[in-house]
Amino acid sequence: MDRIRIVGGKPLIGTIPISGAKNAALPLMIASLLTDDTLTLENVPYLDDVDQLIRILGNHGVDYSVTGKRRGQDENYARNIHFTARNIVDTTAPYELVSKMRASFWVVGPLLARTGRARVSLPGGCAIGTRPVDLFIDGLHHLGAEIEVDGGYVNAKAEGGLKGGRYVFPKVSVGATHVLMMAATLTKGTTELENAAREPEVVNLAECLIAMGAKISGHGTSTIIIEGVDQLSGARHAVVADRIETGTYAMAVAMTGGDVLLAGAKADLLQAALEKIRESGADVIEEAGGIRVRKNGAEINPVDVTTEVFPGFPTDLQAQFMGLMTRSTGTSRIVETIFENRFMHVQELARLGAHISLSGQSAVVEGVPVLRGAPVMATDLRASSALIIAGLAAEGTTEVNRVYHLDRGFERLEAKLAGCGAEIERVAD
Ligand SMILES: CC(=O)N[C@H]1[C@@H](OP(=O)(O)OP(=O)(O)OC[C@H]2O[C@@H](n3ccc(=O)[nH]c3=O)[C@H](O)[C@@H]2O)O[C@H](CO)[C@@H](O)[C@@H]1O
Numbered sequence: 449m450d451r452i453r454i455v456g457g458k459p460l461i462g463t464i465p466i467s468g469a470k471n472a473a474l475p476l477m478i479a480s481l482l483t484d485d486t487l488t489l490e491n492v493p494y495l496d497d498v499d500q501l502i503r504i505l506g507n508h509g510v511d512y513s514v515t516g517k518r519r520g521q522d523e524n525y526a527r528n529i530h531f532t533a534r535n536i537v538d539t540t541a542p543y544e545l546v547s548k549m550r551a552s553f554w555v556v557g558p559l560l561a562r563t564g565r566a567r568v569s570l571p572g573g574c575a576i577g578t579r580p581v582d583l584f585i586d587g588l589h590h591l592g593a594e595i596e597v598d599g600g601y602v603n604a605k606a607e608g609g610l611k612g613g614r615y616v617f618p619k620v621s622v623g624a625t626h627v628l629m630m631a632a633t634l635t636k637g638t639t640e641l642e643n644a645a646r647e648p649e650v651v652n653l654a655e656c657l658i659a660m661g662a663k664i665s666g667h668g669t670s671t672i673i674i675e676g677v678d679q680l681s682g683a684r685h686a687v688v689a690d691r692i693e694t695g696t697y698a699m700a701v702a703m704t705g706g707d708v709l710l711a712g713a714k715a716d717l718l719q720a721a722l723e724k725i726r727e728s729g730a731d732v733i734e735e736a737g738g739i740r741v742r743k744n745g746a747e748i749n750p751v752d753v754t755t756e757v758f759p760g761f762p763t764d765l766q767a768q769f770m771g772l773m774t775r776s777t778g779t780s781r782i783v784e785t786i787f788e789n790r791f792m793h794v795q796e797l798a799r800l801g802a803h804i805s806l807s808g809q810s811a812v813v814e815g816v817p818v819l820r821g822a823p824v825m826a827t828d829l830r831a832s833s834a835l836i837i838a839g840l841a842a843e844g845t846t847e848v849n850r851v852y853h854l855d856r857g858f859e860r861l862e863a864k865l866a867g868c869g870a871e872i873e874r875v876a877d
């Protein structure tokens with residue numbers, strides 16, 4: 449199993465190209481199930497989750513081809529993938545495929561809308577909480593689906609087709625918003641989704657669906673209206689820049705010091721996080737080509753953070769921000785409100801010398817002047833990147849084990865950081 453070895457203490461200086469967002473690419477790929485025409489996605493990142501979803505979609509009958517080529521170190525590896533679901537050959541998404549990632553469950557909406565049935569295993573994904581699927585089931589039921597859960601599978605059918613309806617999410621869910629929005633595009637009648645997720649990835653998906661002929665309004669607000677159409681066509685659509693990758697590298701620079709242009713990054717996708725990085729003492733400057741992060745001196749201010757749904761501080765940057773706070777000059781309090789078990793990085797950061805105490809959904813981080821390198825274990829995707837951030841600043845060598853978590857969602861992480869002067873390499877056992 450690969451490890452990442454870091455010798456800390458180098459400032460980051462240079463340019464990091466920001467990739468297309470994993471969390472946008474995945475639902476966009478799933479949208480290809482809604483049409484027998486070709487959906488071309490541009491700027492698709494090279495990630496294990498993308499490859500896994502290609503396999504899952506292939507099982508349903510989605511063909512794909514890739515164009516575009518790998519480019520230089522300072523540029524994205526952007527590729528275009530053309531997905532064609534001419535016929536849906538199988539409406540079952542089996543445990544072996546779906547258990548590896550959360551988003552694979554989302555095929556349930558398009559399969560049901562297009563064929564009237566879907567049998568999908570309960571999902572996997574990062575182990576950061578119980579992550580139930582009750583909102584998906586309840587929401588699809590409001591669109592006329594009959595659903596039962598049996599033997600670890602969700603069995604859904606809508607024999608006469610789905611119909612429009614009104615669904616008020618009792619809790620904001622990104623995934624359930626993606627699924628209901630996709631399913632509603634092919635229903636008879638109009639659907640109103642209240643308390644819907646406003647995340648940029650939902651907006652990116654809505655824009656793609658509109659390009660495919662869907663009638664959607666209100667995306668980006670908490671009320672999304674979808675007027676069902678008989679069929680959707682192909683389209684060409686670009687995956688939005690990865691705001692979590694952007695925030696992660698911005699925090700890495702705030703940690704190590706230096707001057708890095710995050711090329712292609714879009715500040716409006718993560719203003720709350722950028723503001724917290726500024727408060728920590730780094731300069732964050734919006735430029736035409738992206739976002740520049742500059743940090744002089746080693747002092748990091750303590751800053752409190754509470755995770756919230758968009759446009760608040762994202763849960764997917766909580767671990768990384770905690771990594772940054774481990775070296776602050778005081779005490780910071782980090783509150784996680786989205787997932788009930790997203791502090792697995794705490795015990796691993798402690799191996800590097802961090803002082804963190806936990807009480808329920810709050811972590812209190814007492815900054816220390818020095819972290820010291822140690823072997824650590826990645827426990828989930830974003831926790832892994834928190835360990836990388838801490839390792840970049842730690843004295844001596846840090847080895848991050850189980851980097852398959854990182855490969856799910858960070859494209860060429862070690863190459864991007866090494867390109868800015870970090871001493872970081874991948875070591876194969
Ligand atoms: C692939 C992808 O895009 N993953 C992101 C997506 O995950 P995901 O879509 O799984 O996250 P949700 O927004 O659905 O989850 C938010 C909260 O709602 C709960 N919930 C959700 C569905 C449900 O049926 N019942 C229920 O109780 C979850 O357990 C969680 O506590 O949004 C999360 C919140 O921004 C991010 O951390 C993930 O990176």
Ligand SMILES: C=C(OP(=O)(O)O)C(=O)O
Pocket residue numbers: 471549550551572573574575576764829830857
């Ligand atoms: C939690 C994440 O992913 P997933 O929902 O796929 O587990 C993430 O991207 O941080």
